[in-house]
Amino acid sequence: MLEELRTQQLERIQIRGQWMKSYNFPVPPVIKEILDKTAGESTSWRPLWNGENEYQVTGPLGHFVVNMRTRRCTCRLWQISGISCVHATSCILKIRHPLTDYVPPYYSRISMSALYEHVLYPINGMENWPRNSDVGFELDPPNTKTQCGRPRKIRREETQVRFHENRVESLQRGPIITCSRCGQSGHNKRTCQNDPRVSTSQRSAPSGAQGSQVPNAQSDPPTQETTGAPSCQPPTTGPSSRNVRKAQRCGRRKTAD
Incomplete structure (x- = not known):
């Protein structure tokens, strides 16, 4: 590819250099085309001279001030490109000066001809290059050093496309995160x-087995006879409850005399 680019530049410089020798206009063709275009558009503008170096140019887009001595315009196009804008062109044509006199020297034909003075020289192909024996020494390949550690054998993750909520695509680099709660990718x-997703064991379990594991909320609470543990509440039978004090500890009762 580099050899092809070098060949193209060799031919391009030669053709441009020969063409510039027969070109007689003060500025290159590209600059000449711009000047002709601005000269045609300047007919819509009317310059007014203040008696010194400034003009007030009036046109479809308002008023602009042009300074011919400093070569400045309030539209700033003359300062940016160096080529006179439509406002400055109308002032130049009013005083009947050539537009090429207000073009910077780096846009002139002489500067363009200097670009193609130097040419590229042809070179031989690879088959005609001098060999090591002709030079006088043998050129050995560079020494290679094996890096420390075990070489990587794991396959790298390929670049994938990720779709966002606003339907915008982006490249997903690295591993994709999968949520352990819902099973979807893109978050944790x-x-x-x-x-949450339902596991396989919950899907295959029968309805009766699931119902047996859930305690019945409407069943009676366990009593002392069923659990075998001593009750901490006072008995409901016997003497009046006004003569019975509450037990201070579980399993102990104390009655009044």
């Missing part, structure tokens, strides 16, 4: 906002 369990 901490930021998950989806419903």
